[in-house]
Amino acid sequence: MNSSVRFCDNCGATNRPDAKFCYACGQPQISYATTNTVTGLLTSAYELKQRYHILQKLGQGGFGAIYKAADLLFNDTPRAVKEMGMRGLDEQETKEAIVAFRNEATLLANLSHPNLPRIYDHFEERGRWYLVMDYIEGETLEKRLEMAPGGYLPLKEVVELGIQLCTVLGYLHSHQPPIIFRDLKPDNVMLTPDGQVYLIDFGIARFFKPGQTKDTMSLGTPGYAAPEQYGRMQTTIRSDIYSLGATLYQMISGIHPGLTPFLQQPLELDASQPANVALEKLVMQMLELKEQQRPQDAMIVKQELQSVQQMLQSASIKRIVQPMQAAVQSSPVTTTSQATMLLTTLAPRPSIIVDQHGGGNYSSLSEAIQQAEAGSFIFLREGLYKESIILDKPVEIIANGPRDRIILESDDTHCVVMQTTTATLRGLTIHCPAGPTGKTSYAINITEGELFIENCDISSASSSCIAIRNANTNPTIRYCTIHDSANHGITIAQNARATIEYCDIFHHPRAGIHITSGADPVLRHCNIYNSERYGLLINEQGRGTFEDCDIHHHGYAAATISTQSNPLLLRCQLHDNQKYGIEVLQEGQGSYQDCEIAGSGIDNVSISTGSTPYYYLCRIHDAQQHGVKVSDNGLGILEYCDISTSQQANVAITSGGNPQFQRSTIHKGLDYGIAVFEGGHGTIERCTLAANAKGAFSIEPGSNVILKQNVL
Template sequence: MSLCINPQCTNPQNPDNILFCQACGSELLLEGCYRVVGFLGGGGFGKTYEILDTRTQTTKVIKILINNHPKAIELFQREAEVLTRLNHPGIPQVEPNGYFIYFPRSSPEPLHCLVMEKIEGLDLNVYLKKRDYRPIDQKLALQWFKESVIILQQVHQQGLFHRDIKPSNIMLRADGRLALIDFGTARSITQTYIAKQSAGQVTGVISAGYTPSEQIHGQAVQQSDFFALGRTFIYLLTGKEPTDSLIYNSYSDELSWRNHIQVLPQFADLLDQMMARLPSQRPQNTQIILQKIAEIESYLNSPLQTPPPQTPTPPNRRKFMKFLGFGGLGIALAGLIYAVLPKTKSKLVVSRLGDGDYQTITEAIANAQPNTSIMVRPGFYQESIVINKPIKIIGDGSKADIVIESPDSNCILMEADTATVSGLTIRCTAGKNNKKFYGVDISQGQLTLENCDITSDSLACIAIHHATADAIIRNCEIHDGKASGIFVYDHGQGRIEDCYLYSNTLSGITIQDGGNPTVERCRIRDGGILIDQNGKGSINNCDVFSTTLGAGIEIRKNGNPAIENCVIRDGQGSGVLVDQNGRGIIKECKIFNNRLSGIEIRNDSNIVIRECKVNRNQQYALYVHDRGTATVVNCDLTANVRGAFEIDNTSQVQRSGNQE
């Protein structure tokens, strides 16, 4: 049987060997290959059918929008765009041409269609109903929870968030794997979205019991997905909807679910953190959640603890003192000497609970000897730390649980020749008090900052400045800076290695006024790299992508960097912009799929480009104008929409050995 999808058709059932509907004359072979064979379901906005792909003889699903309201069309097209970008077994697969518009015979409006993989199985809401709402056990919950977070990680890494996670939008395949569906409400994190959000122009997507308050008010963020996922697993573990009066108090807006199940306290704590009232109180990203899951799994799989070995009996103090020649008076004298001489410890422990040496990091630094390691246990430390001696400050636990926040100053100010800070979450919140500070201010010495998560709502997350500053920033996540993620200026130096910089307002990295860092193997999203006002630097093996403001890399006002082996892609502007006497060399880079030209050179700038691949950009490979100058050697400049070069009559390009 072949079904007609014309909403006006009076008899949609047809034999499967004809091409046009016998009742209304609409085409039955959609896009020349899809034959509709069964109705799966539908509602006010759309219908879902099972289809046969006659080219591959495989069964797929087609979603058809039957509501032509502009907002409905926008959501439908967004789902098509999102699913095309994602490639993971936990997400329905959509072919590049899976979205199309179908015109039924004699119908006043077209139908918007989306073909995708058919997922055999049940959504988790139906699954629990078929179990008579019998909750799943902890082992299965932890397995599914981990799988869901991994799927969500794929979504978030594309700069997206789902906005409608709930049991009915998670499918359990017949082979036991999960899949996340219904991406019609997914949003991309872009400057345009943030601007609309702040102006209150974003539609709030609401699923009762699963949607956090910020999303209800049109202020959804990636952490909104964590709230909804946490609520989903409360439903699976208790068999009760989050709005059920047995576990939810609507007057106090409190969810009291722990008494209804037995799970590890660590797992329960993680779910409660996922559902925290404010987004800033939830895990910052999926990697942090996966780390916590790994810790829970390690605890579950650990063998029974064996008794600790007996501590050797220390030598008799009195005999020892007599051996030294002291009598009873000698013992007293020795005790006095011990009391007045400074005591040294190679390690100090800071704990907010009072079970360490000190309760604040500042107090520990004041009492530490040089080269002491200060171990910081999980807790919330609201203080501004001044490092004025060579020490190590090391997080003793998951960095997501060790938070340093300063509302009135820098979180960390470096005033020593050398120091190390590792494994912390660092949040500068001075902006809410209209104060201007950096998250980490390095004005001298070599601070090694590694494995940290750093944000700032005031200035940049990290500042490296003055000629004596030579920092090492390694394996950090640096995001949501009010200005740049990292600001290197006034001849500051250092190495920035293996970091992930994203969602910073102006740029991921800004280099100015003689700043000269080495940037290697970093991933930089949303805001790219700006080399400005005599900035220098060596930028190697970096991935600069999805820039929303300006070019992926901008070289301005006598900036003069060396850029080598980088990928600069998928930006909303040019891949590289060289402006106002910009200089430098670009070597062996891949620059592709940018909305404007691959490289734009203008206003008395002069750049050398060697052995690069500049392809698939929406305008030219190179756009040289307004007295721009370039030397282009042995580059692949093919497959750009408007061609290889656009050079105006005021500009000059020396080129040789290129593919154009």
């Protein structure tokens, strides 16, 4: 946290360190010792609000602590006291933390249900916030699973807990507007000794807002949070259905869903038992990546769990390990009408085996697709399949062996063409060799639908590895290696969307990712490196959201943004590129927040030719020339940035450049802090300039810079 500012305890706004009142909300600004913002320091016998006598600390995490306390006004009744502090939070994080705390207090105060703790009080004291609620004797479901042999529970117990969780979710979802919990996981479920379930920690719950297309922030726990919680969509009650499905999956299998988010394999249950088959199909339906394919609401899930419960009462359950194929075989016919009805609703999907050597149903993948029913699993055994496939029906193609020994290759056209609404490729090597001269072939060509690609090795000696085009196209690409193309790693164009996560993208002659003509993908946790020109090339009104990506060692720039393109980069690392970290030119735009931009061969940030980017909370350092250079009528705003250790001026403004620097720290440069020359302009406001070798400013005659309230 910057010691030159302070954050208001009431609203989180930034104030001067000597402010007596908050300029935003007018509340008095109280001074605290530094350690008073640390949580978890309350000792036994400490009294909060002269009412809550601390008995012991129950736990502590990154955002606060929780205590057991005696309520002196109610005969020492035990209470749980949740404590939240602000230490280490910046301005925006402080605002969000206070909003989340008040949201939790407001939500709980208006709820009354046997599976929810009651709230008794909430208040602020000495810079920390407190929420007082029921003390629940028992343990979390997380702890129960940790202590259970194998990490899983008996199926009868799983179903009983699931029914209780459906009951409380149904209560929350029945409100108008519905309350979406958004963080259902074993650690937020308390179990009492008599088997009662309590849902705890409403810190990120929110109301569903009809007509709103996305949430204002993406939160949740990896493995339990639904895919839409990470994208630009609004969470709905089906987001909680996904989280409940992930929790049930863990209780049944003992496998933590966070190990491989969105990649749950079929459960290993005895398929001869109708209850097992019905339960597995229900859980896997709850874990569908597409929101509309999950059960509609918690009451439907509850009814199906109750049906499973009745079947379990009259059958012995045996857990065995089986091959993957067993999970998709047809189940035995049951004599009970109830089981027949449920299994009809959740019917198993057919499976096909493709084996070049004659050991399967087909030796050709194309023939298998042609003959497959919609929704089939196609298991592909080891071999080099020299063919081009057209995905014209919903199928899942799954490698049945090591990825590097199951190869799909086409010499004269695209290896894979997507021509259906949905399909899956999993665990394949897909390579497009150099084809006829002048012909462009992609390893995967996606012009419609939602193709799900995971754990594939993809390359092309003909053109880009993957081409994604058209507005009705929205694939998901996860855990893939995308390398050694003849053009770009992935080309996304013509208003297409995509979600690309946890991929390695490298060795491309042009760009790792090319976004153009209105395309708007989402990339998260990708490693994009060693292309001859660009990590990201975004032009012609391209957009895109990039979160937690590492973009480095490119021959020209980590990212080049032009022609009214407007991406969003959050928490990305852009470093060690031969010329630029981020180059914005030709009226390019974009928002770059909490990024590290470092070690560029020329300038870390280059803004020119009418461009208007926005940089916030970025760390910009160790450029061979300038940390930030604004030229040729470039504009832009840089707020709360740290710009340091450039070989030349940390900031250079020239040739009509006219940026705004606000509340930034510009320091430790080996030249000037800010150099303005050749008709440069700009506004430098409330910035700190320190320890620059030649001084804070060099402003040549003819340049016009506005300086306001800077610290030198």
